[in-house]
Amino acid sequence: MLELLLPVSFGILAGLxxxxxxxxxxxxxxxGILIIWTxxxxxxxxxxxxxxxxxxxxxxxxxxxxxxxxxxxxxxxxVNPVMAKGxxxxxxxxxxDLNLFVGSLSAGLADTLATEVGVLHKxxxxxxxxxxxxxxxxxxxxxxxxLGVLIGSLLVAFCAHILxxxxxxxxxxxxxxxxxxxLVDSLLGAFMPFLSKYEINVLSTLAGAGVGGLFILAL
Numbered sequence: 420m421l422e423l424l425l426p427v428s429f430g431i432l433a434g435l436x437x438x439x440x441x442x443x444x445x446x447x448x449x450x451g452i453l454i455i456w457t458x459x460x461x462x463x464x465x466x467x468x469x470x471x472x473x474x475x476x477x478x479x480x481x482x483x484x485x486x487x488x489x490x491x492x493x494x495x496x497x498v499n500p501v502m503a504k505g506x507x508x509x510x511x512x513x514x515x516d517l518n519l520f521v522g523s524l525s526a527g528l529a530d531t532l533a534t535e536v537g538v539l540h541k542x543x544x545x546x547x548x549x550x551x552x553x554x555x556x557x558x559x560x561x562x563x564x565x566l567g568v569l570i571g572s573l574l575v576a577f578c579a580h581i582l583x584x585x586x587x588x589x590x591x592x593x594x595x596x597x598x599x600x601x602l603v604d605s606l607l608g609a610f611m612p613f614l615s616k617y618e619i620n621v622l623s624t625l626a627g628a629g630v631g632g633l634f635i636l637a638l
Contacts, residue, residue: 425460426451429467438474442498450501450509457513461582462520466508468578469528472571476535484538487555503620504531507628518592518631521579525593526600526627529571530620533601537564547609557616558609564601572597592634596627 430448433439439447447470455463504527511519537543538554540561545552552559576593579585604623607614614622 423452425463426455429470433470438470438496439501440497443496443501446498446501447505450505453509454512458515462512464582465520465524465575465578466505466512468582469508469524469575472574473528473531473535476532476567479535480539484535484555487538487553499617500620503617504624507621507624511628511631516631516635517579517583517585517589518634519628520631521575521585521589521592522596522631522634523624523628525572525575525596526624526630527620528575529568529597529627530601530604530623532567532571533564533604534567536567536570537561539563545609546605557612558605558607560605565598568597568601569594588634592631595634596630599630600624600627 426448429451430439430444433447434441434444451463451466454466508520508524508527511523514520537560540554540563542551543554543556543559543561543564544550545556545559547558572594573590575597576585576590579589579593580587600623603626604619607619607622608616611619
């Protein structure tokens with residue numbers, strides 16, 4: 420019963436708080452059920468904290484973000500962003516590989532924080548040509564954005580270390596995956612404008628999982 424109650428309660432609360440729209444909340448709760456049934460409460464709590472930290476940084480300076488046109492909709496995140504950043508971590512979590520799970524999750528949170536923190540920089544630069552562009556431009560980078568990447572990566576590593584009893588190596592996995600995933604996201608955004616941001620999110624989390632896979636081979 421607990422396995423069902425926790426994810427469903429999370430989905431309901433996220434919907435009521437308008438952090439997710441109804442379909443996004445349903446999919447997030449479904450991911451939670453899959454994780455908690457296959458891997459237990461620890462993996463679910465890591466996913467829950469991933470969502471919590473993403474929301475905290477999303478609402479930070481929310482009025483400013485909406486004023487420049489980069490804020491989240493009033494109804495909350497929909498199914499597309501939930502799938503784009505949650506599908507691969509859920510898959511690797513169900514599969515039960517900690518490095519792949521943490522790598523993809525770190526890439527997802529690092530990229531989210533890179534956007535939510537980086538948009539506060541007044542003059543980011545586009546990777547293509549390094550010219551100054553308005554905040555929120557796809558493919559733009561700034562030192563504030565990279566600080567967000569580091570914070571996101573460390574948060575995922577800390578959660579995995581405490582809740583999943585991961586070794587200290589997990590910090591190297593998370594930081595490497597976070598930076599590579601965010602770099603892939605920025606490069607695709609700058610050089611492949613035909614890709615949607617959700618397609619780019621999937622590819623960047625896949626890159627993060629790839630880093631986790633390299634650590635498996637190396638160790």
